[in-house]
Amino acid sequence: MYGLVAQGVMVEYPISLPLLAKRNPNTSFVRGVPLSTYADFGVVEVTVAPKPDFDPETTQVALQSPVEIDGKWIQRWETSPIPAEQIEDRQNQKELTVRTTRNQLLMSSDWTQLEDSPLSEDAKTEWALYREALRAVPEQDGFPDSVEWPVAPNA
Numbered sequence: 195m196y197g198l199v200a201q202g203v204m205v206e207y208p209i210s211l212p213l214l215a216k217r218n219p220n221t222s223f224v225r226g227v228p229l230s231t232y233a234d235f236g237v238v239e240v241t242v243a244p245k246p247d248f249d250p251e252t253t254q255v256a257l258q259s260p261v262e263i264d265g266k267w268i269q270r271w272e273t274s275p276i277p278a279e280q281i282e283d284r285q286n287q288k289e290l291t292v293r294t295t296r297n298q299l300l301m302s303s304d305w306t307q308l309e310d311s312p313l314s315e316d317a318k319t320e321w322a323l324y325r326e327a328l329r330a331v332p333e334q335d336g337f338p339d340s341v342e343w344p345v346a347p348n349a
Contacts, residue, residue, distance in 0.1 A: 195240040197260055197267060204260050204267070207240060240267045248273050252281065285338070292338040296331050303346065320347040 196214075197207035211223040214237065223232065229239050240260045248255050254276050260269040306313055306321035313321065327344035334341060 195242065195269070197238050197240045198236045199238050199267070200236055202262070205236075207260055207269075209237070238267045240269050242269045243271060246271050246273055251284075252276055288338040289332070292341055293332065296328050299343075299346075300325060300328050317347065 195208050196211065197204050198209050199205065211225060214232070214235065215221065215223040218235065221235070223237075229237065242257070246255065252275060253273050255271050255273045258270050258272045260267045262268075303321055303325055305311060306318060307325070311318060324344050324346055331337065331341055331343070
């Protein structure tokens, strides 16, 4: 990764060698050429610092503008807490997704409880118990992050 520095300040990042060549048609910008060759143009190499360890459920991470540290340009990461309302929105979305799946499973097994269902009474009872377990999914510990789905009869 490359950047353009003017008077000790990063003015453009990232910048590619083809873009530099387009802006400077009388100069050849090629990978593999020592970077010092391009020093007169303000081109510096930028190293991206390793991404920090973080909990994606509660923390967000973003790349920051490169800074010069000990003569080298480094692009660092910044971590910050995810706002509580965003965490709540994510949790609500997870719940909605699980409930939607549960509801689809219930609808696809509605036929098993109809009076004219071809199932035996024992089979209807098995399906009724399965459907009861589906309705109880939101009451499981760990819902909606960890759901143990009941197994449909004859599955």
